[in-house]
Amino acid sequence: MNEPLVTLREVLGPADAQGYAVGAFTMCNAETADAIMAAAAEDNSPVIVMLGPKEEPVFGLPNTVQIVSTLARNYHIPVCLHLDHSRDPAQVQAALAAGFPSVMIDYSARPDEENIQVTRSIVELARKTGATVEAEIGYVGFPEATTEADNNGSIRSESHLTDPAAAEHFAHVTGVDALAISIGTAHGRSPGLPMLDFDRLAEIHRRVAVPLVLHGATGRDPDQVRQVVQLGIRKVNVATDLARAFADTMAEALEAGEGFFWHAEALVRVKQRWAAVVHRWIETLGSNDRLVDITSRL
Ligand SMILES: [Zn+2]
Numbered sequence: 001m002n003e004p005l006v007t008l009r010e011v012l013g014p015a016d017a018q019g020y021a022v023g024a025f026t027m028c029n030a031e032t033a034d035a036i037m038a039a040a041a042e043d044n045s046p047v048i049v050m051l052g053p054k055e056e057p058v059f060g061l062p063n064t065v066q067i068v069s070t071l072a073r074n075y076h077i078p079v080c081l082h083l084d085h086s087r088d089p090a091q092v093q094a095a096l097a098a099g100f101p102s103v104m105i106d107y108s109a110r111p112d113e114e115n116i117q118v119t120r121s122i123v124e125l126a127r128k129t130g131a132t133v134e135a136e137i138g139y140v141g142f143p144e145a146t147t148e149a150d151n152n153g154s155i156r157s158e159s160h161l162t163d164p165a166a167a168e169h170f171a172h173v174t175g176v177d178a179l180a181i182s183i184g185t186a187h188g189r190s191p192g193l194p195m196l197d198f199d200r201l202a203e204i205h206r207r208v209a210v211p212l213v214l215h216g217a218t219g220r221d222p223d224q225v226r227q228v229v230q231l232g233i234r235k236v237n238v239a240t241d242l243a244r245a246f247a248d249t250m251a252e253a254l255e256a257g258e259g260f261f262w263h264a265e266a267l268v269r270v271k272q273r274w275a276a277v278v279h280r281w282i283e284t285l286g287s288n289d290r291l292v293d294i295t296s297r298l
Helices: 008-018 030-042 061-075 089-098 112-129 164-174 198-207 222-230 240-256 263-285 291-295
Strands: 022-026 048-051 079-086 102-105 132-137 178-181 212-214 233-238
Touching: 008 022, 008 079, 008 132, 008 233, 008 291, 022 030, 022 079, 022 240, 022 263, 030 048, 030 061, 030 263, 048 061, 061 079, 061 089, 079 089, 089 102, 089 112, 102 112, 112 132, 112 164, 132 164, 164 178, 164 198, 178 212, 198 212, 198 222, 222 233, 222 263, 233 240, 233 263, 240 263
Parallel strands: 022 048, 022 233, 048 079, 079 102, 102 132, 132 178, 212 233
Antiparallel strands: none
């Protein structure tokens, strides 16, 4: 394999054709990337490794490309490295220059016209390097940052949910490769089990040709997740579950060591937990043993 980093199109095209979804896991350092890829390789699953704005300062963009390509080569698996949730066109440009094969530009909190205009310019830019672009229409909010979340942490106000006609128009005029939509999920830890708008998803899938993306799936019942995959979700973002595993492991290590622990020992333990999170999502999304769908085309 010459080029270990692949685009969203290469990963989500087969998923769309075969009716499964691929997990997109947020890395923040080499250890997270390694745990994610080790689990995917073990399950023969395609995988998307993401770096978000919170994680970007940890290593920077060029180092991230180096780390992820090296690990992908070592595991002999193609990996889609994807910049998650960038709200900054200059950062997207820097990621493309650093060698990211895929990016998300998120202007979903802005008026639709502005979202279309900025997304379109990013798609044009990405085409020059052959990279793929995800954008979002409707707004998957952050419960802690809004007063509109209900008691379950779900955001269901009509202004946040994706309008199917608007999504169809958006995908058509921007030329995006994947579209994140809002059907009632929210980022971060949700205390309850919000109801998802399955009818809305089915309608969006009927109208929009590009693969659909679900953000904010943490805490969702696996059966609900399987149902949204059946209805057309092809990429599911996972970040909070990995952060939770880290926080829990460190808290336990601190408690067991009465205020002190060896970070190396704790990191070894947390890598096992991260891998367990990834295995669980791969199973739920049905992407295990699907690696051949991609490698047979490379
Ligand atoms: Zn998100």
